[in-house]
Amino acid sequence: MLNLARKDSFANGIHPPEMKDETSHLAIRRFPFAPLLIVPLSQHLGKPASSVVRAGQEVSRGQVIAEADGFMSVAMHAPASGIVKKIALAPGIGGNMIESVYIEPHPASSQEVEGGEACDVESATADEIIAAIQSAGIVGLGGAAFPTHVKLKPPEGKTLDTLIINGVECEPYLTTDHRVMLEQTADIFNGIRYLLKATGAGESIIAIEANKSDAAKKLQDECPADLPVSIRVCPVKYPQGAEKMVIQSLLHREIPSGGLPADVGAICVNVATTAEIGRLLPRGHGIQERVITIGGPGIKRKGNYRIPIGTTVRFALDEAGAAKDIARVFLGGPMMGPSVSNLDIPITKGTSGITAFTQAQIDEATGHKHIYPCIHCARCVEACPLFLNPSQLGILAKNEEYDRMVGEFHLMDCFECGACSYVCPSHIPLVQYFRLSKKMVRKLSAAK
């Protein structure tokens, strides 16, 4: 009875238009190989991988082209059979230049994937699974691109009791996780077996938002009886897909300020990441492609595509039929996705989608709206899922009072979901202020 009163959700948050109907019914299709693939050596948080190929070398699809450099790093695999044109700087998502491997795929190749050493879930130990996940190059495919093997190992003195498989996908326009849950159901359960063994967690929960009830039903129907898995459907709310929020919604545990999910005995892995673990590890393959949603009103052939890593955004937009006058392109969804300044950047492991808008649509949605002063209406305070005070933080950011932002107002806990900027009637670019402030805080503390 108590459970009925307690909703599987978190406090605050917002309800932006979901915009998922356009692509959620479209099955995942394979994307063609671009004439040139650019594989950055740094697609994840942490240390860049170190390249093990040289210019002019032939590579086959799935071959390791860069090895992990230390624990906070993962391997890279060739996205196509072809020839390494050069290893040089290429523009990255952040507008920075990243050392990358340029691969020209052979047009006539059968593009067979080269297999490596398979990792069997029954016979492998936890450490072997963690090592296999690292050498398969698996990172968080939800967007953060945090190396998955790093968080599987709980810190000293902490135990993990619950594994949360995050299929919430609260970001508007994106439907990749939805399609993966429908089409790779068996892979997901297989991946859960690996993850449970690696982490030592006793039970797992798959979290799904109510707008994906067909996926929840399919998972429920096909769930193996011997697996300690429950499927929980949460009410739709943004940003439920964030790690901190989904743990709050399902377990009603609050991660302490500056802490990790391991502090409350939980670990949260994206559902697409889980599916890739379940698909790749038994075959000994590495990640060389991923599922993305190409959508938004500026796209003619919207859909969910399995796309080779290293495809440029320009090629992806051309193939998906972008409108001539697209003016803004986000990698990921429009709430948290970074907008790109260069269409020649490659799609990486952390790219969950491409969302394109034309100028008219951008003008209609945001216009060239003037930034007005804060009127202290506290709508941002009601929106912030972490109970921060974005209004006060915004004022402090404007005055460059970084010490107070960190010490009194917990700036560093903000994960930039954008709920405050979304509701602000004065159009104050709060998240941009916070990103800038965080950057300045890191710069100042590095100088000390």
Add this chain to the structure above:
Amino acid sequence: MSIAVLTLAALSFLFASLLVLAHRKLHVDEDPRIDAAHQMLPGTNCGACGFPGCLGLAEAMVDGSALPGKCTVMNDDERDDVAVFLGVDAGAEEKVVARLACAGGTNVARNRARYEGLDSCRAATLVAGGGKACFWGCLGLGDCEKVCDLDAIYLNEHDLPIVIEDACTACGDCVDACPKDLFSLHPVSHHLWVACKNLEKGDAVLADCEVACDACGKCAVDAPGGVITMIDNLPVVDYTRNHDVRNAIERCPTGAIVWFEKDSGPVAGRAAPRFHRQGSRPGSPT
């Protein structure tokens, strides 16, 4: 009544005599020249001399650990006045100024995207590096102009910061403010200057900016032995050698390496193209 008056009178006499005693015993002789020299300094407290404000420099000058030449804000006459007053040598501290390693104004450099957001280079850098096609180039939103207390930097008509060398005291605020690390401090005698930080080479660079260094290496060949070396597709001037070699700039095809003259500002070589465009570079953003 009379007891209270007497007690208060006695107390005030006691405290007054304590004050007199303290004044006599604890008196510190401060050199009056410190105050006078402090008055003669410009009072901007810019910190360019390396001392905490003008008073710090005045104290150092009086005790002989610094010369008036440390102050880069005063002109020669003012410096001589201080030197004469203190009876010391003026000191030949060379004037140091901030130099910008980019020449890509809107007339020559291409924008790839239109940036909308906070009016600050630092904020723009965090949004996919800003809209400029060249990743290394100046974004032209004027963080340096805003941070300069001495009004020594202004944005020209092509949104490129210009340093007024006479006003610049080399305090280093613009060096800290620039998110692309384009400013550095140099003595004015460093005439030879590479106004580009683009690490790529060839025609790809020139498609983004017409005054970028395309790493042809002519300057390194023309300069006598080892003054200029090409490192990471950019010429690097070795200022520890004799770098007074103007012929190094003459064959530069883009004018990325320039010659700074005191009054005329940067001069490009004869082979560099001349730009007369006033508006932004043709070609729409992509």
